[in-house]
Amino acid sequence: MLGKTYESQVCSIARALEVIGERWSLLIVRDALFGGATRYRDFQHNLGIATNVLKTRLDSLVQAGIMYRHRYSEQPELFEYLLTEKGRALAPALVALTEWGDRWATDEQPPIFYIHSTCGNGITEQTMCAHCGRVDEPAEINAILGPGHPLWTPATGEGPAGSAG
Template sequence: MLGRTYDSQVCSIARALEVIGERWSLLIVRDALFGGTTRYGDFQRNLGIATNVLKARLDGFVEAGIMRRRKYSEQPELYEYLLTDKGRALAPALVALTEWGDRWATDGEPPILYTHSVCGAGITQQTVCAHCGRVDDPTEIQATIGPGMPPERMAKKA
């Protein structure tokens, strides 16, 4: 079983999972991104999430820079949680995850469609080669060592 952190993994997927890998996390971000949810009570009501779990996730998002807290009421003291640029940058990942779910985890038609608010056309997520364009065959994608790989880890790969 995987622990809470992935210290032995030198991988950006592992680092991302440390921040957003818990199932409620993605649903909170989804509701903020695509539902406009900002208030604690609305997240709790929409998701049916336990209050202690929601507080921990929102606090973690603020600490990670995915959301920021803004006071909207003095009496009582209440805050809303707003996505930062870092949080909004998760949109393509959520669209891709939705497309995977529509294909492999949903019976029937997609329950949610994403559209471009400017023109109304459908939104899709694509894998694109900087030279060739769209890549449809996942077997054509290979992972290679990047410049961020620690030298001591590269020695183990050789």
Template sequence: MLGKTYDSQVCSIARALELIGERWSLLIVRDAVFGGATRYSDFQRNLGVATNILKSRLDGFVEAGLMRRHRYSEQPELYEYLLTDKGRALAPALVALSEWGDRWATEGEPPILYTHSVCGTGVSQRTVCAHCGQVDDAAEIQAVIGPGMPAERIKA
């Protein structure tokens, strides 16, 4: 999607950027996840994105398995773009990015609040240690080699 690959990067962040790392991509997913947008015209109206870019992003999401195309009209032939489980699984990442934006990129109060649809209570994204619980200090988080790291990339 980016027009550039990160072949030299052995990192899940780089892999994710290949699929959703372009500005319009995250906004399209946001509108689908939280705004219920499904139709090309919905995305076009809400975002004002150029039609060629929107088509490219939606086609890429279908190819990557984030969305699926579903025909909702025979005459004229029209499709909607429905999130898959893979696409809906981006919701926590979007909430985390929004929280970061609320703190560091927005003046005043948050423009959007996320709530639990069942009870109405606010939703937030947190980093949690399986042993200690919530981790509040980023300095306490370290990256270590995981089982998916190719052996040739591990320094002796």
């Protein structure tokens, strides 16, 4: 069984999961990004989440720099939770997870669509090669070691043959 941290993993996916991998965290970010939720009561109402869990998740998102607390009233003292640049940068990952869920996690029609507010056309997340363009086949994607991996060799710019990080 996995613990709460992935210290033995040298992998950016594992690092991301440590920050945002708890399911309520992603749903809070989703509601903030695409539903305009900013206030505690909005998140609680939309998600039906227990108040103690919501407080813990919001505190962890603030601590991780994904959201920040902004006081919008002094009497009574009330706060809203706003996304930072780091939090807004999760939008493509959430669009990709939505597309995956629409295809593989249900037999139903998609419950929501993402559209471009400027032109009204659909938004999709795509895997792109900087040289060739769109890559549709996962078999065409290789994972190689990068400079953040302990086995990476600076002289050659790569790790042991056939290894992935």
